[in-house]
Amino acid sequence: MTPDKDVRADRRTDADARADSDVTEIARLLPAPDRRPLPHALHLHHKEQLMQHIDRDRADGPAQPARPALSARRLLRPAVLVPVTALALAGILTTSIVLSTGDDAPATTTASRDVRPAVALLDQISDAAGRSEELTVRADQFAYTREKDQGADLTSGKAVLEPLKESESWVAQEPGPLRKLGVTKEDGETLPINAQLGDTDGTPEGFGRPTYHWLASLPTDPDKLLDLLYAKTPESDDQERDQAVFERIGGLLGGVTPPRTAAALYRAAAKIPGVTKAPAAHDAIGRHGVGIARDDTTFHTRTEWVFDRQDLTFLGSRSFLVKDTQYGKKGTLMSSRAVLDFAVVDKAGQEPSRARES
Incomplete structure (x- = not known):
């Protein structure tokens, strides 16, 4: 090596040493x-x-x-x-x-x-759901749900909002197929929940009758679960395919659900295109929380899921118009729901021993 090269090498060595010393000093001060x-x-x-x-x-x-x-x-x-x-x-x-x-x-x-805000929130909701208590549910028991809901009547060609009503339901957990799926109580009147239309031999457990045992059998891998949801959700000209799957997941929320299945449902929802965060979401009785939403560009509605700000439990949902349509003006409420309580009981019509503040 020539003398000039030696000098340049020494200068680089001195510069590197000073840089290392500067970084070390900054790290010490932090x-x-x-x-x-x-x-x-x-x-x-x-x-x-x-x-x-x-x-x-x-x-x-x-x-x-x-x-x-x-x-x-x-x-x-x-x-x-x-x-x-x-x-x-x-x-x-x-x-x-x-x-x-x-x-x-x-x-x-x-x-x-993924750094989308909705994905980050659904990650947190999934983690909270996964920490819920795992239940042991027998085939002779019933899933109890108490809720308040209202919907819009569209028979006149315009959205006419019906009054807010409170209802209770007891859904049989027997695999079936069953002709009598349980009972429901509204305005003091108790009525049977019959098999779905077309199920002449009774309705088996499945998407139309999601028992705890059936929910526990669903894939807990979000990608596999989402593939199943798309495969089992009927196509419709009146609704986007992605929106139909989003709402199918929403129909499985808010009741007695295995923790691992609930966690997987939220992570699957995070993978649906168009899912966003809804900061001002609230349920049918006005409880405000953090929300997850998606807009259907075919029917021009937004569906929101609402979660408690503290423990991220599911509170309810609502759907409203996001633009003027033949059914009403932008903002017209189409449906809303508030889950008040859920439990597992031994008999249809039996009130649960615990109750949640409404």
Whole structure:
């Protein structure tokens, strides 16, 4: 090596040493990283803040050539290009990526997950549902549900909203097929729930009569479950295919459901195109919560699911027009529902021992 090359090498070595020393000093001044797993929604917030800092740095400095998307490993840029606040955010991001994948977590990292707000919320709802109590339900028992609901009568060609009504139902858990599926009680009158139209030999358990045992038999892999839902949902010219599947999932919510099945249903819903977050959602009795929604561009309605802000339990749903149609003006309510209580009981007509505040 020539003397000039030796000098240049020594200069590079000195520069590298100074850079390492600067990074070490900045790291010493920063607070120790929090070792708790970072919630996915908070991770997305910090990531957005970091990228805004980086964009401002690049806008203030000399023009830089275009570069490919950053990988998780490259979020920590050299200290000379990133201010201390952005570097601290990067440290939080790196901690989140490393720690959020535990033994019972998916193999993917936070950085590789879908960043849509609806997906992040459904991930949280799924996790909460999966922690619910697993029940033992016998074939001779009944699934009890108490709810309030109202719907629009369309027979006149216009949406005429019916009064809000409270009802109770007891659905048989026997596999069947059954001619009598249970009983329902409304306005003090108890009536039988008969087999579905066309089921001359009785209705078996399935999408039309989802028993706890049948729900537990569904795939818990979201992709496989979604494939089954699309395969078993009839096609219609009056409704988008994706919307029909979304509403089919909604019809399975709010009752006695195995935790793993409920968790898979929410993760399957997150994969349906057009699903969004609905911040101002509320149910039939006015309980406000966080919401998941989807618009049907064929019928021009929005269907919303509403969840408790604290524990993310399912509260109810509603559907309304998102544009003026022959049935009414934009915002016209088409249906709404509020789940008040559910339980497993031994006999049809039996009130559950526990009750939920309405």
